[in-house]
Amino acid sequence: MDQNQAIKDFLREELEQFDLYLKCSIKNDNPRIANIVDYTFRSEGKHIRPILVFLAAKACGKITPETYHGAVTVELLHMATLIHDDVVDESMIRRRQPSVNAVFDNRRAVLVGDYFLSSALRESIKTHNFEIIEIIAELGLKLSEGELNQYAIANEFLIDEKEYFHVIDKKTASLFQACTKIGAITAGADRTTIDIFEHFGRYLGICFQIRDDIFDYYKVDIGKPTGSDIREGKITLPLIYALDHVPEDISREMLQIITSHDYSSQNIDKLLTFAKENGGIDYAYAKMDEYLSKARELVADFSFSDELKLLMKDLLFYLKVRHY
Numbered sequence: 001m002d003q004n005q006a007i008k009d010f011l012r013e014e015l016e017q018f019d020l021y022l023k024c025s026i027k028n029d030n031p032r033i034a035n036i037v038d039y040t041f042r043s044e045g046k047h048i049r050p051i052l053v054f055l056a057a058k059a060c061g062k063i064t065p066e067t068y069h070g071a072v073t074v075e076l077l078h079m080a081t082l083i084h085d086d087v088v089d090e091s092m093i094r095r096r097q098p099s100v101n102a103v104f105d106n107r108r109a110v111l112v113g114d115y116f117l118s119s120a121l122r123e124s125i126k127t128h129n130f131e132i133i134e135i136i137a138e139l140g141l142k143l144s145e146g147e148l149n150q151y152a153i154a155n156e157f158l159i160d161e162k163e164y165f166h167v168i169d170k171k172t173a174s175l176f177q178a179c180t181k182i183g184a185i186t187a188g189a190d191r192t193t194i195d196i197f198e199h200f201g202r203y204l205g206i207c208f209q210i211r212d213d214i215f216d217y218y219k220v221d222i223g224k225p226t227g228s229d230i231r232e233g234k235i236t237l238p239l240i241y242a243l244d245h246v247p248e249d250i251s252r253e254m255l256q257i258i259t260s261h262d263y264s265s266q267n268i269d270k271l272l273t274f275a276k277e278n279g280g281i282d283y284a285y286a287k288m289d290e291y292l293s294k295a296r297e298l299v300a301d302f303s304f305s306d307e308l309k310l311l312m313k314d315l316l317f318y319l320k321v322r323h324y
Contacts, residue, residue, distance in 0.1 A: 003314040003315070003317050003318035004046065004322065006311070007051055007055070007311055007315060007318070008047065008051070010307070011054050011055075014054050014063055015050065015054075017068060018047075018050050018054075018068060018071055018072065021068045021069065021072045022072050022075060022076075023041075025076060025119050025122075025123050026076065026116065026119050028115075033115065036100065036108060036112045037115070039103060039104075040083070040100060040112070040116075042097065046322075046324075049071070049074050049075055049078055049179050050071040050075055052179035052183065052201060052204070053067060053070055053074065053179045053180070053182055053183040054067065054071065054183065055183065055308070055315065056179070056180040056181075056182075056183025056184050056187070056197050056200075057184070057186055057187040058187070059184075059187075059197070059299075059312075060183065060187035060194075060197065061188050061189065062187055063187070064186050064187065064188075066126075066128060066129065066186040067182075067183060067186040067187065069124070069127045070124075070127050070185075070186050071179075071182075071183075072120075073120050073121075073123045073124045073127070073132075073136055073182075074120075074136075074139075074175065074179050076116050076117070076120035076123060077116075077117065077120040077136065077139060077140065077143070077175075078175060079116050080116035080117040080120065081113075081143050081147075082094065083099075083100050083101070083110075083112060083113035084109075084110065084147075085147065086099040086109065087101045087109050087113075088147065088151070091232075100112060100113075120136065121136065124136045127186065129185060131185060132182055132185060132186075135178050135181060135182060136178070139174055139175065139178045142170045142171075142174040143174065143175065145170050146167050146169075146171035147171065149166065149170065150171070150234065153167065153235075154232070154234060154235075157255075157258060157259050159235045159239075159240055159243060159255075159258075160240070161237065161240050161241070161244070164236065164237055165206070168205070168209040168210075169202070171209070172205045172212075173202045173203075173205030173209070174202075175205060176202065176204050176205030176208065177199070177201035177205060179201055180197040180198060180200050181197060184196075184197040193302075196299065196302070200298045200299055203291045203292070203294045203295035203298070204291075204295055204315075204316075204319060206291045207288045207319045207320065208319055210291075211288060211319060211320065211322060213229065213238070213284065214284050214285070215324070216228060216230070216236065216272075217238055217272050217275060217280075226268075226272070227263075227268035227272055230258075230263065230268060230271055230272075231263045231268065233261075235258065237284045237287065238276070238281050238283065238284045239271060239274075239275040239280055240280075241275075241278075241284070242254075242274055242275045242277075242280040243255065245278060245279060246278055254270075254271060254274055257270070257271060285320075289320075292319065296316060299312065
């Protein structure tokens with residue numbers, strides 16, 4: 001069985017309840033707004049973020065009403081960033097269907113992204129926990145900073161592994177660590193346990209993003225065209241590694257394609273093949289293994305139930321082998 005499906009089956013009741021909380025949080029009687037909001041829910045996501053919140057809460061005690069509000073908060077914030085990112089990146093596809101901006105135009109996409117963001121802030125108050133509200137406020141800043149840094153790096157042609165990890169730390173990793181930290185807090189965990197789960201989520205987020213970046217190098221149906229990251233100026237870990245580990249004349253040839261924005265289909269294929277043939281994919285998987293090991297070590301001494309211990313193992317494996 002697919003590991004993600006096994007986890008969803010374990011959390012079936014919680015995820016069904018979560019969907020009710022989520023839909024209630026963005027319900028609007030104005031048909032002009034409801035039409036756009038409803039469109040964003042036509043394609044089901046992986047629910048990985050609420051899953052992290054619920055697993056952390058179960059591991060640390062139990063799921064509470066505040067856990068649901070916390071899970072909805074991070075999901076709404078995540079959805080807001082996706083809508084805004086598609087506008088910034090001029091992406092026309094999201095989860096195998098036309099993006100919000102492709103259907104409703106950029107103006108309305110930005111405004112509905114703001115609507116989701118405002119709804120997230122309102123939902124965070126329902127946790128009745130000032131620390132969670134602060135986490136969400138800080139998370140919004142980190143996500144914006146990560147996006148601004150990524151945009152600047154693309155325009156400056158700064159191709160550096162340290163900068164790459166700095167960006168994903170601010171974006172995907174910060175969101176994942178917020179999920180596991182909120183789950184632990186709402187379950188009533190002590191400070192040491194909360195800190196453990198915060199770091200645990202960060203490592204998972206880094207792995208999740210590296211795997212996402214690997215998808216861009218293969219022709220699989222993941223809801224976006226192959227090579228789309230490169231077309232948007234996002235030079236990810238496999239290509240960064242390859243550029244740093246080949247003779248200078250070969251590296252210069254590849255960099256010429258990047259700096260000239262000469263992204264024809266032929267050149268995109270050339271860059272993707274170059275990264276794969278020069279160890280980029282293998283290196284990316286090795287970095288994933290490194291962070292998964294760190295995550296595993298963090299919770300190695302934690303007293304999970306046998307069922308939850310198996311699900312945590314499934315989660316770590318899923319992050320490495322997922323197909324979309």
